[in-house]
Amino acid sequence: MTILVTGAAGFIGANTCKALLERGERVVGLDNYNDYYDPQIKRDRVAALCPDADIRVLDLTDRDGLAALFDEVQPTRVIHLAAQAGVRYSLENPHAYVDSNLTGFVNMLELCRHRGVAHLVYASSSSVYGDSATPPFSEDQRIDKPRSLYAATKAANELMAYTYAQLFGLHATGLRFFTVYGPWGRPDMAPLLFSRAVLAGRPIDVFNDGKMQRDFTHVSDIVDGILGALAHPSRETVPHRVFNLGNHTPIELEHFIGVIEAAAGRPAQKVYKPMQPGDMVRTMADTTRAHDAFGYAPAMPIERGLPPVVAWCREYFGDHA
Structure with a gap:
């Protein structure tokens, strides 16, 4: 039985492929290696984390290409992590988010529906909470006041997946990730931006005068949550659930x-x-629901998880990068 991982060259995707391969799963990945950030990092990430992974170069908007891939590998489960990420970039290039996060997501839903995929696990985001919720964010709180187009597309994904679960019985699980970090992370996010700047002696921009809190979650805890969710599809009448995957520690x-x-x-x-x-x-994530459903228990504090990120930045980019 094959597990298809989209966004397989991405930070979370490559770590997920690594974990699946290590436990003996048959994995096929896809990624379009776009230039939102340097594609060489993606290639190097795959070479370091999952060099034996079968990753196809394919875009989510390529309906014919996706259909051919599904027909070839016949995945029984899909972990859909591919998306156009980034809150601030969505203010500059909104069409990239519509293409990848809306059109691309519908393409995946349709293929999962028509090809009999047993379980679709897909990436949502803590950004969906926007101005509607108060910390700790629970899955029962409203998500109808997003602060960015990126957040709006992720909230729309949850509604779309629910609709397919309701209409067609597609088992789908959405995962709201909270600020994921670790070695080989995304270079546009604060852990790498700050680490590289401090190492190089460059100034860092600290927004809101530093009066901000984030529920930083190590990628190892996120991967554990993905695999836990994958193994526990919903048994409800409408087989769709959403879980927070965070550290519960802002x-x-x-x-x-x-x-x-x-x-x-x-x-x-x-x-x-x-x-x-x-x-x-x-x-701040309320992770009670994920703990009750599949034992999710994040274990990595930043005091232990962040220094290896700085060490990796020094090794990969150098002190002056």
């Missing part, structure tokens, strides 16, 4: 920077700036 941005400073062995040059459009002041 971290002050100043403390986060302090851990990087200690690991880098040098102080950060902070430039305090106002809040950016689309950003959220505080995120």
